Amino acid sequence: METYIQIIANGLMLGALYACIAVGFSLVWGVLNVINMLHGSFIVLGGYLAFFAWAQLGVSPFVMLFVVAAALFLLGFLIQYGAINRVVSKPVLLTLTLTFGLDLILYNFMNVVFEATPRRITLDLGSLGIGEVMLPYDRLLAMLLALAMTGILYWVLRSSRIGRAIVAVRMDRDAAALMGIRVNKVYAITFGISAMMAGACGALMAVVYPITTNTTGLLLGKAFTICVIGGLGSVPGALVGGLALGLIESFAGTWLGAQYAILIGSLLMLTLLMVRPTGLIGKRGYE
Amino acid sequence: MRLKHLLSALALGTLAIAAHAQNTIKIGAPLALTGSLADEAKKQQVAYAMWRDRVNAAGGINVGGTKMKVELVESDYQSNAQRAQQMAEKMISQDKVDFMTSPFGSGHTKVVAGVAERYGVPVVAPSASSESVFDQGYKYLFGTLAPNGGLVQTMTKLFTQQMPNVKTVAILGREDVFPKSMAVSMQEAAKAAGLTIVHDELYPVGNLDFSASMSKIKAAKPDWIYVTGYDKDLILARKQMADLGVTAPIVTMVTGPAYPEFINNLGKLADNVTSVTWWHQATPYTADDVFGSTKAFHDEYLSRAKAEPDYVGASSAAALVALQKAIEKAGTLDKAKVRDALAALDITTFYGPIKFGANGMNAGRELPVIQVQSGKVVLLYPEAIKQAELKSFN
Numbered sequence: 001m002e003t004y005i006q007i008i009a010n011g012l013m014l015g016a017l018y019a020c021i022a023v024g025f026s027l028v029w030g031v032l033n034v035i036n037m038l039h040g041s042f043i044v045l046g047g048y049l050a051f052f053a054w055a056q057l058g059v060s061p062f063v064m065l066f067v068v069a070a071a072l073f074l075l076g077f078l079i080q081y082g083a084i085n086r087v088v089s090k091p092v093l094l095t096l097t098l099t100f101g102l103d104l105i106l107y108n109f110m111n112v113v114f115e116a117t118p119r120r121i122t123l124d125l126g127s128l129g130i131g132e133v134m135l136p137y138d139r140l141l142a143m144l145l146a147l148a149m150t151g152i153l154y155w156v157l158r159s160s161r162i163g164r165a166i167v168a169v170r171m172d173r174d175a176a177a178l179m180g181i182r183v184n185k186v187y188a189i190t191f192g193i194s195a196m197m198a199g200a201c202g203a204l205m206a207v208v209y210p211i212t213t214n215t216t217g218l219l220l221g222k223a224f225t226i227c228v229i230g231g232l233g234s235v236p237g238a239l240v241g242g243l244a245l246g247l248i249e250s251f252a253g254t255w256l257g258a259q260y261a262i263l264i265g266s267l268l269m270l271t272l273l274m275v276r277p278t279g280l281i282g283k284r285g286y287e
Numbered sequence: 288m289r290l291k292h293l294l295s296a297l298a299l300g301t302l303a304i305a306a307h308a309q310n311t312i313k314i315g316a317p318l319a320l321t322g323s324l325a326d327e328a329k330k331q332q333v334a335y336a337m338w339r340d341r342v343n344a345a346g347g348i349n350v351g352g353t354k355m356k357v358e359l360v361e362s363d364y365q366s367n368a369q370r371a372q373q374m375a376e377k378m379i380s381q382d383k384v385d386f387m388t389s390p391f392g393s394g395h396t397k398v399v400a401g402v403a404e405r406y407g408v409p410v411v412a413p414s415a416s417s418e419s420v421f422d423q424g425y426k427y428l429f430g431t432l433a434p435n436g437g438l439v440q441t442m443t444k445l446f447t448q449q450m451p452n453v454k455t456v457a458i459l460g461r462e463d464v465f466p467k468s469m470a471v472s473m474q475e476a477a478k479a480a481g482l483t484i485v486h487d488e489l490y491p492v493g494n495l496d497f498s499a500s501m502s503k504i505k506a507a508k509p510d511w512i513y514v515t516g517y518d519k520d521l522i523l524a525r526k527q528m529a530d531l532g533v534t535a536p537i538v539t540m541v542t543g544p545a546y547p548e549f550i551n552n553l554g555k556l557a558d559n560v561t562s563v564t565w566w567h568q569a570t571p572y573t574a575d576d577v578f579g580s581t582k583a584f585h586d587e588y589l590s591r592a593k594a595e596p597d598y599v600g601a602s603s604a605a606a607l608v609a610l611q612k613a614i615e616k617a618g619t620l621d622k623a624k625v626r627d628a629l630a631a632l633d634i635t636t637f638y639g640p641i642k643f644g645a646n647g648m649n650a651g652r653e654l655p656v657i658q659v660q661s662g663k664v665v666l667l668y669p670e671a672i673k674q675a676e677l678k679s680f681n
Contacts, residue, residue: 003506006531010498108321116325118519120526122554127530136530209495210522210552214323218493253499258490259462261499 002132007254008247009133015246016143017208021219022226022238023149024197030232031170031190032088037099038079040220041106042195046072046202047211048110051119054206061121062141065203069196076195081188088187089173103216111213118210125207138207145204146239149197154235156193166190228269231279240280244268311358312348312620314607315384315408317374317399319391322366327391327599331413333592334603335359335388337584338611341577348611351618360384364395371395375402384408385620388606389428391599393417393464400428409613409626413606414599416565417468421646427622429629429643431602431609432565433651435465438541439472441654442563443480445668446511446537449677453537457486457509459500459524466515469541473513485509494520497527504533511537518543522552529556534681537561544659546597557659559680561667566598566638567655569666569674576608578637605638 025039049068053059059067079102080088087094125137157163168176169186177183205211222245230241245265253261272279316335319328339357347354360382364371371390378384379402387403389396389412396415403410404425412420416432447453456477460470467489477484485507488500501524504512512535514524521543528534538560543549545564550557568585578584584604588596613628614620633642644650656668658677665675 003502006502007499010496010502014496014498111321111325115329116323117548118522118552120522120552122552122556124526124529124554124556127532129532134531136527139530208526210519212519214519215495218495221493222495249496250499253496254503257488258459258494258497258500259488261496262491262493 005133007250009135011247011250012243013136013139013143013246014250015243016146017139017205017242018222018226018246019146019239019242020142020149020197020201020204022223022230022242023146023153024194024201025220025223026227026230026232026238027153027197028191028194029227030234031166032080032084032095032187033092034084034088034095034099034191035092035224036191036194037096037103037220038106039194039198039223040216040218041103041110041213042072042076042198043202043205043219044211044213044216045075045106045110046199047206047209048114048119048202049199050203050206051121051211054121054123055119061123061203061207065145065200068203069200072199073192073196077188077192079195080191081184084191085184085187107213107216114213116213118212119206120210121206123207136208138204142201142204142208145200146242149200150236150239153193153197157235162186162189225265225269227279229265229272229279231281234279234281237279237281244280311356312350312386312614313358313360313382313384314610315375315378315382315387316359316361317364317371317378317387317390317395318361319366319371319395320361320363324366324391324395327414328363328366330592330597330600331388331391331603332361333588334413334596334600335361335607337587337591338577338604338607342611345577349615350620355620364390368395368398372398372402375399379403379406379408385622386411386610386614386625388413388603388610389415393420393468396420396428396430397423397464400425403427407622407626409610409622409629411606411610411629413603416648417464418646418648419464419468421648425647427626429609429647429649431606431638431641431649432598433654434648435468436472436475437651438563438565438654439469439476440479441668442539442561442656443473443476443482445656446561446677447480447482450510450536450679453482453510455483455485455507455509456511456513457504457507457535458484458488459486459497459504459512459514460489461494461516461520462489462491463516466517466541469515470513473515482511490516490520495523497524498531501527501531501533505531509535511535511539513539513541514543515541518546518548518552521549525553525556525560536679536681537677538680539563542598544657544664547595550659550662550664555662558661559659559678561656561658561677561680563654563656564598565651565654566601567657567664567666568596568601570639570653570655570669570672572635572637572639574634574636576612576634576636578604578608581637584637601638605636605641608636608638609634609641 050061050064128135226241230237249261252264347356393415412430544562617624617628653669
């Protein structure tokens with residue numbers, strides 16, 4: 001019995017990290033219809049900022065998380081405002097190519113400046129032991145962060161002025177413009193929020209994972225899989241998709257072996273694309 | 288008329304370049320200066336430059352009585368196997384390199400060696416240790432690292448002698464050329480040593496989580512946990528072992544502690560992890576090569592790279608030392624003759640003894656077994672220079 005509880009706990013802990021990775025990616029995809037290839041690099045950049053603040057200035061990553069979030073918001077805002085907005089209404093392939101190119105720049109910039117040596121914040125917080133079941137505190141924090149980000153995003157989109165503007169732009173860009181919404185600014189803010197979430201996730205991940213530029217592609221791939229599984233256009237989609245993928249990988253890894261964990265996750269994604277392209281709880285537009 | 292002058296000037300220029308080329312020995316060095324292997328390639332680059340500068344400062348390599356300077360033809364293949372192949376083709380056919388070194392790792396070495404073999408260009412590989420690279424029947428490929436099997440056997444023998452209660456082993460390996468070969472070598476060594484394998488699993492290259500594997504290993508209660516992979520994997524694996532309370536009397540990570548990053552990223556969690564490697568600065572050799580001694584190599588590397596050398600740097604310099612000795616012995620730049628000289632080489636260098644076996648791999652002797660103790664790497668073996676006794680992990 002305890003083995004099963006541990007498998008489920010492992011899956012949920014991993015799933016929470018996955019949800020963290022995917023929330024921001026889902027927002028940009030859902031609202032801007034942009035597949036943001038920069039997302040993995042944003043997470044890694046967040047991780048590096050947190051690492052160097054900790055290693056050189058002794059700043060706790062849990063404080064730095066907010067600074068990193070603010071910095072990444074600014075970076076995201078500027079990238080969208082200065083570059084992506086120029087092509088945002090063009091076909092998706094064009095925006096994909098642009099973000100791909102921007103990612104090459106950011107990725108190689110990080111490679112040159114930080115080098116690919118793995119770096120980890122060596123704060124080992126230990127684990128909460130309930131009987132034989134172990135719950136690592138840092139992953140519990142990631143879970144908290146994923147829930148908080150999803151909750152805040154849900155609230156922002158439903159109840160704040162900017163949130164309603166984002167939803168309006170998503171529903172009908174032209175009508176929103178006619179109503180006096182500054183569409184370009186809304187886009188930039190949305191992209192900024194997404195980058196902010198990636199940065200916060202990266203700062204936390206630096207405690208759990210060694211940060212290296214090698215993982216940018218992996219993280220991006222995970223975000224993509226999770227969004228397809230969870231469904232786009234729904235705030236809790238990334239959370240549900242992340243937790244589902246975490247659980248599946250945990251069970252597949254235990255029963256079939258680590259080699260099959262990723263395979264089974266990808267098979268689930270393909271199956272969903274065929275039978276339920278909207279994902280587990282996806283719907284059109286952010287309502 | 289003008290055109291004619293121009294043409295003759297051009298022709299003269301070409302001749303001058305050709306004449307110049309005959310005074311230097313060109314060595315092609317494909318390096319992954321960008322991309323995922325950038326760190327390793329930079330270590331290679333530093334070691335190559337150290338060797339070149341020392342050789343050229345001494346007037347060059349003695350080729351049958353004339354001293355010839357050395358030129359390294361470096362090029363970045365961006366950690367991409369296909370590009371490595373194109374670079375090797377270009378170096379041989381356009382840059383006209385006389386000899387080559389190979390990129391980091393077994394996989395890319397195999398690619399480059401395949402190209403060089405077709406043209407009959409001798410390749411000295413500094414960081415390929417998987418037998419699957421050397422069993423292709425290549426005549427022009429030599430490697431300064433010892434085979435993986437030798438590493439594992441040395442370690443298994445030492446551990447089972449010092450901890451006779453160790454009866455079971457759990458193996459977790461990365462599905463990738465070198466780490467997989469090290470996992471397979473462990474299976475064989477464990478069987479030979481009479482150990483029972485209670486868990487045996489490979490994880491995929493893009494793995495981001497070890498909780499399922501570690502939970503299973505925990506349930507199997509092994510005496511020895513043996514994990515292979517690269518830094519990022521091993522750091523995460525060790526971290527998740529701690530998170531999930533997984534432990535054993537012996538924990539080995541290959542090549543983990545051989546790299547300074549392992550300890551930097553794990554702090555206290557790195558303590559008492561064991562490993563085995565091809566070279567460690569604590570193994571002292573004196574030699575009549577350009578470096579003279581292990582210490583001289585270590586000190587210059589440290590001042591150039593601002594980091595301690597690991598086996599990658601040492602083996603890279605050693606590969607070129609071996610090539611130099613072979614050229615001097617052959618007394619010519621003739622590729623086939625230098626190849627024969629490499630095959631017959633039997634020397635001691637700052638890096639240790641180099642004698643290539645029938646398949647081209649260096650026969651490893653006295654490979655260092657290491658353990659992290661109180662945040663520092665100490666030698667457990669060879670017996671004559673050991674710095675500490677094996678400590679239990681838990």
